[in-house]
Amino acid sequence: MLDDAPFRLHFPDLDPTARYRGRVVYSDTEEELKIRLLANDTIEIHPFLLKPIPREPVEFDIPWEATCQGTLNLSLSREPGRGGLGAGHEISEIWIIKKQP
Numbered sequence: 001m002l003d004d005a006p007f008r009l010h011f012p013d014l015d016p017t018a019r020y021r022g023r024v025v026y027s028d029t030e031e032e033l034k035i036r037l038l039a040n041d042t043i044e045i046h047p048f049l050l051k052p053i054p055r056e057p058v059e060f061d062i063p064w065e066a067t068c069q070g071t072l073n074l075s076l077s078r079e080p081g082r083g084g085l086g087a088g089h090e091i092s093e094i095w096i097i098k099k100q101p
Contacts, residue, residue, distance in 0.1 A: 010071070023093075026091055033079055036048045041073065
């Protein structure tokens with residue numbers, strides 16, 4: 001049971017000099033929940049938002065400050081205090097894409 005715990009992802013071995021873009025397809029589980037995406041627990045990638053229905057990719061720039069150490073940690077959080085099993089902030093697909101210079 002996840003309760004209000006975030007769903008965490010770790011991406012090692014990134015190019016610390018590169019810029020990156022993210023592309024995510026959020027799951028359709030608990031589609032009425034809002035979710036927020038943070039990098040390295042402090043950098044907000046996007047605030048709480050409703051997942052697109054029907055499902056489609058959401059794209060966002062990842063600030064260089066989040067990848068300059070060559071790694072990236074992402075955490076997806078659902079609205080706190082919603083109860084239940086803690087579902088709703090899973091993803092179907094995620095891409096971390098290196099931008100061309």
